[in-house]
Amino acid sequence: MLLKREATIVGAIVASDSKDGKDVGDLIGLPQPLGVRAYTDADEALALKPDLVVMSIASYMDDMYEPLRRCIFAGSNVISLSEELLYSWHTDSKRTAELDTFAKEQGVRVLCTGxxxxxxxxxxxxxxxxxxxxxxxxxxxxxxxxxxxxxxxxxxxxxxxxxxxxxxxxxxxxxxxxxxxxxxxxxxxxxxxxxxxxxxxxxxxxxxxxxxxxxxxxxxxxxxxxxxxxxxxxxxxxxxxxxxxxxxxxxxxxxxxxxxxxxxxxxxxxxxxxxxATHYTTCGTLLNRIPQLLAAGPGYLTIDQLPQLRHQKTLG
Incomplete structure (x- = not known):
């Protein structure tokens, strides 16, 4: 979906050692290689200075806090499918406030959707x-x-x-x-x-x-x-x-x-x-939120702070 919206993918982070170094196009089933490699070392991938990290690794703050913190301090915006981070002010106010502060200090945005x-x-x-x-x-x-x-x-x-x-x-x-x-x-x-x-x-x-x-x-x-x-x-x-x-x-x-x-x-x-088709609406919603995320001010964002969800022709 990202490729069809003309995103430039610069790298991918994978959990399995068997995927380390492989072409992302091959891993996602494209008919030909993409010319972009997968990394098990997140810091090595973040050194590529991506504008945006699309994160679909976990549901809860306990698993998401450190990966989000690393992306923020690498200077990357993040859009995620983490269910708790959709609105975590009540379930984990301390770490939510920390992420909000970090993101504002680094001038980046964090949003969870789906x-x-x-x-x-x-x-x-x-x-x-x-x-x-x-x-x-x-x-x-x-x-x-x-x-x-x-x-x-x-x-x-x-x-x-x-x-x-x-x-x-x-x-x-x-x-x-x-x-x-x-x-x-x-x-x-x-x-x-x-x-x-x-x-x-x-x-x-x-x-x-x-x-x-x-x-x-x-x-x-x-x-x-x-x-x-x-x-x-x-x-x-x-x-x-x-x-x-x-x-x-x-x-x-x-x-x-x-x-x-x-x-x-x-x-x-x-x-x-x-x-x-919940798996498609999950990913489609994420893509359609990207332009709104990039246009917003820095910090930990929730969807009540953004314009109404709508179809977007481009990623912005």
Missing amino acids: HQDGYWISLVSVLMGTAFSIDAVHGRCSWNVDDFGAELAHDQQVGTTPEEFAAWSGAASNRPPTFGRTSLHALAAMAGLEIKDSTTTTRADVAATPVFCRALDREIPTGQVIGFTDIDEVTTTQGITLHLEMTGKVYAVGETDSNHWEVRGEPTVRIHSDDL
Whole structure:
């Protein structure tokens, strides 16, 4: 997608030693080499002085802080798909403030975006803007683990037993914030709401019949976990409750991604989207945010600080 928007790719950072030194074009399946190499040494790649780093390596601040810090001090802007960094002022205010300060000092920008930006925040905030009064906002969304690879499949506890899942979900203090919580926090910011409290409950999704997981390249037997559903609820001082049930699991044949939202008030309004290509909308949203990122002032940015999401013909 970056190449089709005429971006000049100068390098790539990879985790696997087997990919070190290989041509990026070969790694991403282009018909011919790109003439650009992949590096396992991030500092060696950042020495190329890229204007922008597109980062899709992890979901949570614990894994993202150091890579972001290194990019910032290398003088590069960053756009990421990290779910927590979409709006981390409430989940990790200390390190968010540090990244914001570093970015401002270095004159660069950090932004996290993705499918949530468009379908869980931007669209919903516009829908909220059509209501005269609002009591609650309820969302129900699902995405296919197989579209995002082995790392996310492990994060979604695919292939564990219900007992193992219960032990994992019971260790609440060790679990990072859910994707839904940070999305609702971003939605609250977009709607001008002040957060009062946030709660999360989680249920395992279990295979009713054997399901093949492409991400792990193995069959998940009946009775084992194929993912889970987080139910997040945010209360606000304005009395509006934000609620999101977000399911990430391995799909059975015929299941598709969905996005259903209801703004309950006067009037009650709804949007329903089925058969979404979430992995494409994730990357498409990132590309369409790049010109807005580059035009913004330095610092850690959130989407409520940017213009409305729209299609962009070029990267700017």
